Amino acid sequence: MKLLFLIADGMGDWPVKELGGKTPLEAAHTPHMDQLAKSCVAGLIRTVPTGMAPGSDVANMSLVGFDPAKYHTGRGPIEAAAQGLTLDPNDLVWRLNLVSVTSPDETGTMLDYSSGHIGTAQSTPLIEDLQSQLGDDDFEFIPGIQYRHLLVHKGGANQPEAELAIRPPHDITDQAMDQDITAYAQSPRMKALFDAAAKRLGRPDNGTKANAIWPWGQGRPLILPDFADTYGMKGAVISAVDLVKGLGRASGMEVIDIPGATGLLDTNYQGKVDAALDFLSSGGDYVYLHVEAPDECGHSGIVADKVKAIDQFDEHIVGPLIEALAGEDVAFMITCDHFTPLIERTHTTDPVPFLISHPSCTMHGLPAFSEANAAGTGVMVEHGHEALKYTLEVLS
Template sequence: MPRKLLILIADGMGDYPAQELDGRTPLQAARTPNMDAAAAQGTVGTCRTIPSGMPAGSDIANMAIMGYAPKRYHTGRGPIEAAAQGLDCAPSDLIYRLNLCTVSELSPSGLMLDHSGGHIQNEEALNLLQVLRTELDTDQVQIIPGFQYRHLLKHTDGVGTLEAGLDLVPPHDILNTPLAPALEVYARSPLLDSMIHRAHSILTSAWNQTQANAIWPWGQGPPLALPSFAHTFGLRGAVISAVDLIKGLGRAAGMDVLDVPGATGLVDTNYQGKVQAALNFLEHGDFVFVHLEGPDECGHAGDLDCKIQAIERFDEHIVGPVMLDLARMEGAVCMACDHLTPVGVRTHTTEPVPFCFLDSRQIQSGAHEGFSEAAAAAGDVHLEAGHLLLPYLLDRMQEADG
């Protein structure tokens, strides 16, 4: 088996047909010559990355694509990001993801305007968190700074409390909708209810010149434990991403976490640096999971042009260079999204995702015409569980070895 495999994830790339695009999806409308060429020479199909009954989160979807069954291993979004930071947690601790976000007002009639606090810059976010930690941290709860709008809340000995069982909604799932249902859930916890209202009071003071005026804890769970990726799949692997979610999954699985300067998690990121880091690792490693956040952020923003641009940049600056190097390293590449983030709904959805797989030893001719959601749906491979994708790819690579 050619032991060089890359999985390239354009987060949230999949979408629905749009009237503004004459019934095409952003992926169909985008110029993607490299993914189209891969589809013409390889295999296209679909994969259900979100198990039935689980929410359509990037945490669940990417865990599945890395080969781990979410229903068995997933404990929450917060614990994954805690793993990325190497946060020291006891088995009894409850870890939340904590967003800095923007609300019209923190009341039942208020709206969630932006899950990212206006895409707050990291330095601004850290300044806000310094104040919040001074005012809100106790022996029971502590705010843990992260990156940009993505942070953590550690609830010491929180496992077994009522908070552990609360169905806290992700802020990106309720954009431009009334906060009443979500605030009713917070109200069941005097601890969380007091914390979010005190934070709102602090952040709406005149000293705060950013758009972030609220905190939003969600995705809580006990610490994450994953089996070793190397022992499970026999591969030395690495992850490359700007977001702690992917870094946390990689670190929990014992994979290398490759930091790339200038990686932002937005459309404007260091594409060249990510590709070079991946290729450098494959000089001695076997597997790299490269994650791009840009299309997902554009989907949440409801920005069609931005999403098309993000897809085109993924194709040109990530897929293209990898394709050029594929034959040299006798490798294989899989391009996919983790979930759909349709511009029209501005949140994640649970449909199977399109993927394209190309092995340098199994080049076909005219297999498919272009890469898109429709092409994938018409493909020959339809995997009913996301954690089956990686074993499928490895089996195909073994077949190529003869």
């Protein structure tokens, strides 16, 4: 049997007034997921352990099959794993966003955690310039993708900077930054770096919206168990975002890069489907296929865009895979990593809906796949890192 985990990042939501009290998932046109829901095993998964922040890093680590309470060290280390960086165990790795702010000081407001979804071609020269001008024996700026980059503080895991409490920038859109600037200031080195970077980005020849850096999610390098040894399957991850790639690479799975995978509504859906099919046909057992667009649209707060993102996930990912694999011994697990409610514009800890589809899965017959219908089955996978194990048990 082959197994596909299809993840629509941030798809879960709360009822929306503009949608007549429906959630975006309920309002979206999802005939393929709804068809699978008619005979399935469905319920909810608590992907975020009690006391941990509901980030995509924590939630996806759970769904990949590893306990964040045991293995999670920070967002930055996961993305460093995606790049295959060689790090010392005492290095401190920060996720670094290029952001747009009203003013890069304690009076400022966070305008955009993504600098207008800056493209990689525009962001890489900015990071390279920061490294050239500000990098030294302690700090190294490392280019990533779009607005997502890294800052490595060599030997910093044993320094006070490891304890700085900086909020994720996507959690504070249109909010004051004073508490975060105060936190940076607890480290004279970090505050000096923040200020110097804002000065470099403020030069007239910067034609982008990025006018500040935002280091956050710091931690020691990530170490995960081997996926194949743990679950007895040859696995692959397919995603546009480094955190999912990092989870795959750190656990020894194949990481498949898709040209044109953007993490947005215009991502290369067909490329992801083709890559999944190629991997399964060449001896692979398990694919973790991740689509970022619903989450990005949740952060934007634009109702129509989030509905469209879910429409496209169903039309361009779920539907083509069902069609291509018809008649084969294949099971589907469809879920999301966390809720990204439009009204909140950030993540919440709500347990997420899931369905498992295979000819042997007939426990539940739902009229459609939705948060409420999944909750109505009464099934709860209380520990998210056991969701893969639970799926395998259902299918055994």
